[in-house]
Every structure is written in structure tokens, then in C-alpha cells.
Amino acid sequence: MQLQVQNSLAADIDTIFEFYDMAIAHQKKVFNKHWQGFSREMVQTEIDENRQYKILVDGVVACVFAVTFNDQLIWGERDxxxxxxxxxxxxxxxxxxxxxxxxxxxxxxxGAKNDIKFIRMDTWADNEKLLEYYTGCGFDYVGVVSMEKTDGLPKHYEGISLSLFEIVL
Incomplete structure (x- = not known):
């Protein structure tokens, strides 16, 4: 099995949105909250800025994820x-x-190549299953934040609390 992490390309945008649709359908089955869709413009910007990735298994897209380097609204002074x-x-x-x-x-x-000191993630504060999964993968649980300002964030961030996770590099 060959596994590769690559930048997503503009040609991948429909695939990315198919993955988001699959994720939302799954979230609706297993949890009481779900993503509420994302703007194509936001995802296209991530692709253009090389912040949208895909994991290929033997050449087939198996996973997608995005990264950012600023998350002020969620992480505050720790950002x-x-x-x-x-x-x-x-x-x-x-x-x-x-x-x-x-x-x-x-x-x-x-992180080693770009002088980054932390890998960070967040998820819904009441999602015990993901909380256990992320800590099991090596993330440290660093607390809960209640979202006050959500301007510029996807709609599902409105009025929620998030569990925060990090790995110190």
C-alpha cells in the first residue's frame, strides 16, 4: 500500500465537496451536531494557498483535510x-x-521544516468519541472554549463550545 499526502489541486474541488457531503451525512447519523456546509470560495482559497490536502492510497483519494496558520477566534492569545x-x-x-x-x-x-511549535485541532466540546480518539492519537486536551465571535468561520461554529487539542513540537 502506498500512502501519499499531497496538496489538493483546483481539479479536486468537486471531490472535496463530495467528501464534505459524506461527512455531514455520517455526522447526522452518529452525533447531535453536524457541519452546515462550506463556501466553494473558502475552499478554493485554501487550494490556491496550498492549505488544502489529500491523502492518496495507491493513487485513490482516501482522505482530505485543510490547515491554517492563524486561528485567533478559537485560540485567542495562544494563537x-x-x-x-x-x-x-x-x-x-x-x-x-x-x-x-x-x-x-x-x-x-x-513543523520541523517551518519553525512551527504546535499542531492544534478543535472539535465540538461534547463529542466524547472524538475527544477520546484525538487524545489516543497523541494530542493533549487543553480545555474548552465557548465561541463568542465567529465572523469568517463556517456556520457550525455559531454558539458552540469547542474542545481544544495540541501536540507540542
Whole structure:
């Protein structure tokens, strides 16, 4: 099995949105909250800025994720020297491949090359299953933040609390 992490290309945008649709359908089945869609413009900007990624397994897109380097509204004063991982979606046929651990390996390598000190993530504060999963992958749980300002963030951030996770590099 050959596994590769690559930047997503403009030609991948429809695939990315298919993955988001699959994720929302799954979230609706297993949890009481779900993503409420994303703007194509936002995703296109991420692609243009090389912040949208895909994981290929033997040449097939198996997982997508996005990164950012600023997350002020979520991380406040701690928002520095970090890579923030967002919107990890694994195709149902590839569940169980531990892509979060692969993303962590990739992010550690990226961090070493780019003087980054933290890998960070967030999820809904009441999602116990993901909380356990992320800490099991090596993230430290660093607390909960209640979202006050959400301007510029996707709609599902409005009025929620988030669990925060980080790995210190």
C-alpha cells in the first residue's frame, strides 16, 4: 500500500465537496451536531494557498483535510507558531486507516521544516468519541472554549463550545 499526502489541486474541488457531503451525512447519523456546509470560495482559497490536502492510497483519494496558520477566534492569545488542522474527512471505504496519525506525522515534518511549535485541532466540546480518539492519537486536551465571535468561520461554529487539542513540537 502506498500512502501519499499531497496538496489538493483546483481539479479536486468537486471531490472535496463530495467528501464534505459524506461527512455531514455520517455526522447526522452518529452525533447531535453536524457541519452546515462550506463556501466553494473558502475552499478554493485554501487550494490556491496550498492549505488544502489529500491523502492518496495507491493513487485513490482516501482522505482530505485543510490547515491554517492563524486561528485567533478559537485560540485567542495562544494563537502563534502553530499549524491548525481542520475538516479531516475519510472516505467510508478507508475508515480504520488511522489517517489522523498519518496527518500528525506529516504535520510534525512540516513543523520541523517551518519553525512551527504546535499542531492544534478543535472539535465540538461534547463529542466524547472524538475527544477520546484525538487524545489516543497523541494530542493533549487543553480545555474548552465557548465561541463568542465567529465572523469568517463556517456556520457550525455559531454558539458552540469547542474542545481544544495540541501536540507540542
Amino acid at each position: 502563534h507558531d502553530a499549524i491548525y488542522i481542520h475538516r479531516i474527512v475519510t472516505h467510508p471505504e478507508f475508515r480504520g486507516y488511522s489517517f489522523v496519525k498519518e496527518i500528525i506525522k506529516w504535520a510534525k515534518d512540516y
